[in-house]
Amino acid sequence: MTFYAPPSVQRRLLIVAAVLSFHVAGLWALQSGLLRRAVERVIPVHIMAELIEAPQPEIAPPPPAPPTEKARPVSTAPKPPKPAAAPAPQPLALASPTPAPDAPTGVTEPDPAPPALLAAVSEPAPAPPSPPSPPATPAPPRLELPSSSADYLSNPRPPYPPLSKRLGEQGKVVVRVFIEANGTASKADVRSSSGYDRLDQTALQTVLKWRYVPGKRNGVAEAMWFNVPISFVLD
Template sequence: MNPSSATLAQPFSSLPDAMPNRLHRRLAIVLAVVAFHVGALWALQSGLLKRAVELVIPVQVMAELIELPQPRIEPPAPTPAPAPPVAAPTPPRPRPQPVPQPVPQPVATPTPAPSTLAPVVPPSPPAPSTPTEPVVAAAPPSPPAPPAPPRIELPSSSADYLNNPRPPYPPLSKRLGEQGKVVVRVFIEADGTASRAEVRTSSGFERLDQTAVQTVLRWRYVPGKRAGVPEAMWFNVPINFVLE
């Protein structure tokens, strides 16, 4: 056998002997750790830690609650108020002595001598004054009467100089025998012309009503007047349609 191979074989031969020792040491450490944890769990379950905490906490609480007694400070006693001074009694006033009144002496009255003068006549009462008549105050003047309203003259279409033609009779109305009275409301300007017209009272027939409206719009009128001044105003114009 080669000597170099013998030297290499020696460490490898010692390895089997060292391996069990290391395993035993590691196993012991693991078992110790496991035993420590098992003991801690058993202590938590059995309440040993809780008892230790309960025993420590009351001691701290009692240490905080106990305080040294403080000396009690007595308030100072109130000083008595000084008594008010007693007024000295006033001596009684002497009562006034009554003054004796003099006794009245009798006085002689002289007798009156007879008078030679004429008797005094009492003055006569004054004559009653005549009552004065009461003065009547003058009545205030009556207010002036309001002015009379201005006179209004309505328009007219019956003047002879106007030469207004008669309304034409519709031929169809003659054939059908239509007749009646139409009242047309027309607005007459200040110059006598008609600017607007509308049916106020119908005759009952449309042809007669429209013929009356067209007729009054073509007529001339005497304009209405207010206080003599021409003024535009409304006026009702009656038109009769009668078959002869």
């Protein structure tokens, strides 16, 4: 049994079939790249180039110009005042070179100087005061050294050591003695040796037993050191 459709239905079926075929063909063309080739053929090359051209970089605007300084107002200096008009010269009285015949004649004398000025001129100026004289230098103190040779002291001569005499030892010893204000010797030492110890010790013991005239400063007895020379000479 055959089915026969009317013409209007057939036309609709054909249209639907054509639309479906067109969609199927479009999908297949997208997958296979035919549509892109067709578009490249239809659209001109320069239009595609314009579409895919890279964007141009933006150009920064130029910086604003620095503000110019405002013109300073020019200060106008005040005008100098006009000089006042000089007064008209007045007539001066000039002496006539030829005096009148009836004019009185005389001799002019200078004014006398004041008496205070005359007294100042006549009196001589006072002399400047003389500088004070320097103070007198005090006299040095009068010093008297001790003595051991006074006759009233009765100091014995130092004994000569027998062994030194037998051996022929002789020489000079200088003993430094500290003499008190009462004339006694409190300490002594050998200042210059004779070269022999026996002679030095004999001289040292002798001067410690002697009595002395004490030293004086400005007439006052004072303790002080004194050098006593002792010579050992064989006869």
